Amino acid sequence: MESFLKVAGMQYLHKVLGPTINRMFEEKRYIELDPHKVESKDVGCSSLHRTLSDSDVVEQSVHILRSYLTDLLAAVAKSIKLCPAVIRATFRQLFKRVGERFPEEKDQNVKFIAITSFLCLRFFSPAIMSPKLFHLREKHPDARTSRALLLLAKMVQNVGNMDPGVSCAKESWMAPLQPTIQQGAAQMKQFILQLIDFEEKDELDLQTALTLPSQVVKEGPLFIHKAKNKGPLLSSSFKKLYFTLTSEALTYAKTPSSKKSSFITLANIRAAEKVEEKSFGNSHVMQIVYADEAGQAETVYLQCKCVNELNQWLSALRKVCVNNTGMLCSYHPGIFRGEKWSCCHQKDKTGLGCDKTRHGVTLREWNDPLDPDLEAHLIFRHLLGVREAMKEKYLEWKEKGEDLPLNQSEDLSNADGPTQLFRVLQDLEEVYDKELSHLTDLADQERNCLVDLQT
Incomplete structure (x- = not known):
């Protein structure tokens, strides 16, 4: 289930947790509920030369955490339509089967816990505690933010447990938040009921329902070159478009929300390489060689704003095309201008390239595309x-x-x-x-x- 949620639900996770996580990183609030760990010197108003007491710190922390949890649960409640169909179908089946296995009145919570055990305890909470590992943030949090994230993750776990009294008995300092957690558990129950509530006639056929959504690997604005038949190729001939690289295709349109878009199927890509600076007067240009619908080789040139962006796009493209067949062993780092290649002066436009391709050269970073x-x-x-x-x-x-x-x-x-x-x-x-x-x-x-x- 953990692997399944990572494959099918990462985009959903980002939409639900992203706003609250970003808010916590930006605010960097000092939060502590355990009286034995409170450091009053870290809180207070320096301009008034006043330091809050330990009880004041705890009371303020309760208020802040309640605010974070409220925002997060509100995002969850609104996310029903955002949740991938395959996850909804899976939870529906899990809820049904557990209910059949434990039909007694005293076990009514079990079918809810069966879902929250995965959704809250093994998906939401780990992502809250380590947002970088789930691609929610580019850097690890500082010590203050890390403690706040940990406490919020505890609250989400307690909501998922559906029994706030047990957790508060183990950690008495969580008691002030028990009413909030109890209310959150009720909200989570209502969310689960709505999440799995769809008629059989409205359910997609099995093949469609179990098709995982395309994962967005990388996206952002790039400049695309429209080739000209005559004259020098100038950087001014590049047109700015918005590109999205998924696990299936590279699409591009005028804006992220444009309905009309063009695409290159990943399976048709044959090479993704850098272009010589002299070709366009810019060192941040890459080329994508691909096969069109007729099987003919085509090349598109994309200009990035800096070398880091160039390397990241090349790395992402090479990783998602790692299993492609028919990848080229050689390419031309220049362009075909007039009657010859600018790099090696060969006159055969379709001949072998003069340099080796570098399919295996990628950036091995923490934010590599999900495997x-x-x-x-x-x-x-x-x-x-x-x-x-x-x-x-x-x-x-x-x-x-x-x-x-x-x-x-x-x-x-x-x-x-x-x-x-x-x-x-x-x-x-x-x-x-x-x-x-x-x-x-x-x-x-x-x-x-x-x-x-x-x-």
Whole structure:
């Protein structure tokens, strides 16, 4: 579930938590609820030469934290339509199944906790405590802001626990916030009910509902060059557009909200490289070589405002195209002007390039694009680990004649959910074992070569 939420819900997380996190970083308020940790000298009004007492600090902290939690819960309540369909469908199914498993009146909270255990405790709270790791901020917080974030994360966890009294019993200094947390738990319940409340007829078909949204890897304004047939290529011929790089395509339009836009499918990209400064009189230009609908090679030139932006765009493009087939081994760092290339003076416009491409050269930063392959691998390994337990449960359901009949059809599209899952896992496992065996053989060959060289 953690990997699933990271793959499917990162954009949603940013929209919900972003405003409150940014506010806390900007305000840098001193917040402390534990009387044993209060440092009054850090608070007060220096112009009036007055220092607040410990109780004043705690009272002020309660007021500030209440404000932050109220804003955050308000953002959550308004986010129902922003929540990806695949997450809503998953929580709906989780809520339904847990409710069937624990139907007693005394267990009515369990189906809510089943959802908040993932949404609050393992998604929202970790992101609040470490916003940089979830791409919410570019830098780690200072000590003061870090403590404020930790306390807010505790409150969100307590809201998710649906039982404020337990947490307040463990940390008595949280008691002043118990009414706020209790109210937040009630709001969270209402939010969950609305989140999973959609009619079956309004639900997308299974294939569409389980399609993960495109992830925005990088976006921002760039200058695009419109090639001319004659004359020198000048920087003035660049036109400013807004670019968005997702896990599927590079799109560009006049503004972020423009309805009309053009795009380059990532699978069609063949190279992303720098352009020589002499080509445009600017050292911050890159080129993207791609195949058009007819399969013909096309090149688009993009100008960045600085070298850092140039490197970041090149890095992001190369990372999302890492699995592309047909990538070029060479390219021209110059431009084709008149009848020859400006870099090597070759006259064949479609010939091999004069310099090697650098697909593997990327920036290895904390804010690298999310790696869906890694998160998918974690999900795959987990499902393999519980496959036998799932099969036993499935057979138990089948014997009881419950609503999961086994379809003996070999047509995967006609099989029920569990049957599809087991078949897909089997196919993935076969491919995984084959690739693992291949890598092992390569490692053995490399080891033998090293032994031969040493000999």
